[in-house]
Amino acid sequence: MDPDEVVGPRFRVYRSPAGYVRCDHPDRAELTGRDAREALQAIASLAEGPSTPVLVDLRVTHSVCREARKAFATSPVPSRIAMYVESSLSRVIANFFIGVSGPSVPTRMFSDLDAAQRWLLDDR
Amino acid sequence: MIDDLPPVQGDLPVSGNWDAAARIARLLEVVQRFASLDFSDVAQVGVTGDDLDALAAGVNMLGEELEGWSADFQERVEQRTAQLTAASERLEVEVAERVRTEEQLAESNTVLSDTVGHLRRLNHQIVQLTEMSNLLQAAGDRDEACEVVARFAPDVLSGADGAIYVSASPRTTVELVRSWGSHQGYSPSIDDDGCVALRQGGIHHGRDDAHDRCSHHPGEALGETLCIPLTAQGEVLGLLNLQWERDPSPSTAASLDLSDQLAEGQGQRLALAAAEQLALTLANLALRCELRTQAIRDALTGLYNRRFLDETLARELHRAERDDLPVSVLMLDIDRFKDFNDAYGHVAGDTVLAEVGQVLLDNIRSGDIACRYGGEEFAVIMTGADEVEATARAGQIRSSMALHAFPGEGQPAGHLTVSIGIATRPQHGTDPDGLLRAADAALYRAKDAGRNRVATATD
Numbered sequence: 001m002d003p004d005e006v007v008g009p010r011f012r013v014y015r016s017p018a019g020y021v022r023c024d025h026p027d028r029a030e031l032t033g034r035d036a037r038e039a040l041q042a043i044a045s046l047a048e049g050p051s052t053p054v055l056v057d058l059r060v061t062h063s064v065c066r067e068a069r070k071a072f073a074t075s076p077v078p079s080r081i082a083m084y085v086e087s088s089l090s091r092v093i094a095n096f097f098i099g100v101s102g103p104s105v106p107t108r109m110f111s112d113l114d115a116a117q118r119w120l121l122d123d124r
Numbered sequence: 125m126i127d128d129l130p131p132v133q134g135d136l137p138v139s140g141n142w143d144a145a146a147r148i149a150r151l152l153e154v155v156q157r158f159a160s161l162d163f164s165d166v167a168q169v170g171v172t173g174d175d176l177d178a179l180a181a182g183v184n185m186l187g188e189e190l191e192g193w194s195a196d197f198q199e200r201v202e203q204r205t206a207q208l209t210a211a212s213e214r215l216e217v218e219v220a221e222r223v224r225t226e227e228q229l230a231e232s233n234t235v236l237s238d239t240v241g242h243l244r245r246l247n248h249q250i251v252q253l254t255e256m257s258n259l260l261q262a263a264g265d266r267d268e269a270c271e272v273v274a275r276f277a278p279d280v281l282s283g284a285d286g287a288i289y290v291s292a293s294p295r296t297t298v299e300l301v302r303s304w305g306s307h308q309g310y311s312p313s314i315d316d317d318g319c320v321a322l323r324q325g326g327i328h329h330g331r332d333d334a335h336d337r338c339s340h341h342p343g344e345a346l347g348e349t350l351c352i353p354l355t356a357q358g359e360v361l362g363l364l365n366l367q368w369e370r371d372p373s374p375s376t377a378a379s380l381d382l383s384d385q386l387a388e389g390q391g392q393r394l395a396l397a398a399a400e401q402l403a404l405t406l407a408n409l410a411l412r413c414e415l416r417t418q419a420i421r422d423a424l425t426g427l428y429n430r431r432f433l434d435e436t437l438a439r440e441l442h443r444a445e446r447d448d449l450p451v452s453v454l455m456l457d458i459d460r461f462k463d464f465n466d467a468y469g470h471v472a473g474d475t476v477l478a479e480v481g482q483v484l485l486d487n488i489r490s491g492d493i494a495c496r497y498g499g500e501e502f503a504v505i506m507t508g509a510d511e512v513e514a515t516a517r518a519g520q521i522r523s524s525m526a527l528h529a530f531p532g533e534g535q536p537a538g539h540l541t542v543s544i545g546i547a548t549r550p551q552h553g554t555d556p557d558g559l560l561r562a563a564d565a566a567l568y569r570a571k572d573a574g575r576n577r578v579a580t581a582t583d
Contacts, residue, residue, distance in 0.1 A: 028171065062169060062173075062181075063169060063181055063184065063185075064185075065188065066185070066188035066189060066191075066192050069185075087173040087174075087178070088173065088174060088175045088177070088178035089169065089173040089174075089177050089178040089181050090173070091178065092178040092179070092181050092182045092185075093181060093185070096182060096185045096186075100185070100186075100189055
């Protein structure tokens with residue numbers, strides 16, 4: 001396995017050459033709290049410091065439970081979070097995370113991958 | 125209307141041809157359950173990810189948050205309730221502690237108030253005792269001293285009734301001098317057998333039990349008694365007798381009786397202090413009286429001495445001048461006393477002098493003043509007696525002397541005579557020296573005329 005990649009039951013986390021960590025989910029994934037904690041642990045293992053910019057691909061995600069949203073909202077591992085969306089469902093999930101879960105780090109929703117990458121790396 | 129919609133088979137997989145109205149109805153049903161805090165169901169999110177699926181996902185997430193918030197809220201309510209309960213319990217403990225502290229404070233305050241009251245009362249008693257002591261020091265005689273004690277005793281001794289007995293002379297009994305309070309019927313005199321305190325020489329506290337009380341207390345009196353011997357320098361001078369009826373009601377600082385103070389040891393100290401003051405005063409008065417007697421009396425005959433004669437004659441002449449009264453002075457000398465002394469000795473001579481003094485006292489008026497003038501010479505001051513009356517009295521004295529059988533120890537009893545000279549104010553003098561010189565001159569004329577006779581300054 002690529003040392004820059006961690007794959008779990010419902011996530012794949014890997015280091016992007018651009019300098020952030022990306023988290024993808026399988027199609028129609030229903031993320032639980034355990035999934036979120038394992039994904040964050042994987043992100044931390046790939047980070048080059050105590051924290052790292054994270055891009056979360058929500059385009060095919062079916063649902064994210066409250067415990068999972070809370071885990072991401074309170075984790076110190078991401079220095080900022082860009083949520084990559086496409087469908088109405090993924091937008092609702094992203095908006096809900098930003099508006100209701102109240103993440104502790106800068107978080108934005110993008111439908112354009114390049115824009116998301118630029119925003120993530122602006123902070124470096 | 126939602127009720128008109130076909131029933132939703134929630135467990136069935138949502139397919140692409142799912143009827144939009146049915147899906148909306150299903151969402152409404154879930155929202156209504158969430159509104160009643162029933163989170164047992166969720167909205168089905170289809171595989172298409174269309175707007176209705178997004179709406180369903182949003183509703184589900186809102187439900188999750190609402191359920192979480194509800195649980196958090198419930199937890200916080202329970203935590204806050206537990207905190208409030210704990211705070212309430214602490215408050216109850218603190219309130220109980222404060223109530224207990226306030227009760228202790230109130231109790232301490234009561235004790236303190238009582239103590240202050242007792243101290244004030246004791247201070248008042250000590251002030252009264254001090255004033256009594258001052259007045260006792262100024263007392264001129266025994267009766268005045270006892271009157272002072274009787275006046276102050278009710279204050280000093282917490283309202284106890286009492287009586288003062290003073291020793292008779294010689295001391296075989298003590299006699300009632302003064303009493304105070306409502307009790308009457310004190311014994312007029314008490315001998316040692318009648319009082320435990322006198323018999324044992326110490327204070328005696330009699331309680332309510334009649335067997336414990338001395339018999340000299342008034343029979344009708346109930347309550348407690350205290351007998352304190354009045355002693356000074358080891359000598360019993362009298363008895364202070366106290367009695368009081370114990371108040372059965374709870375004592376306060378204002379109603380404290382002698383029993384309460386006795387229980388605290390204060391009453392007995394106060395009574396002892398008063399008794400000591402009175403005893404000391406009585407002893408001082410007795411000593412003063414004895415010194416006075418020694419100063420004005422002749423030790424051998426018991427008559428007044430020359431010094432007293434000089435003082436008294438001057439005073440009597442002054443009074444006589446003011447009241448225009450006659451005053452006669454008799455000068456008396458034992459005839460041939462030197463021969464008697466030479467024959468029988470000075471001891472017999474002293475006995476004769478004492479006998480002459482007694483005969484003289486037996487033959488003068490009660491108001492007359494008999495003095496030993498010096499040696500075998502005597503003088504009598506007779507205020508209000510003119511020459512005639514004085515001459516008659518002198519004649520009576522002379523004849524009584526001549527008839528008196530003087531005892532002699534170791535020698536035969538004999539008879540002695542006296543010669544008397546008389547001088548009377550105003551005709552023979554108005555001042556002491558002149559009158560005494562005139563009487564003395566008359567005495568020598570009586571001697572020259574043959575002794576055993578009376579001569580006046582007129583002769």
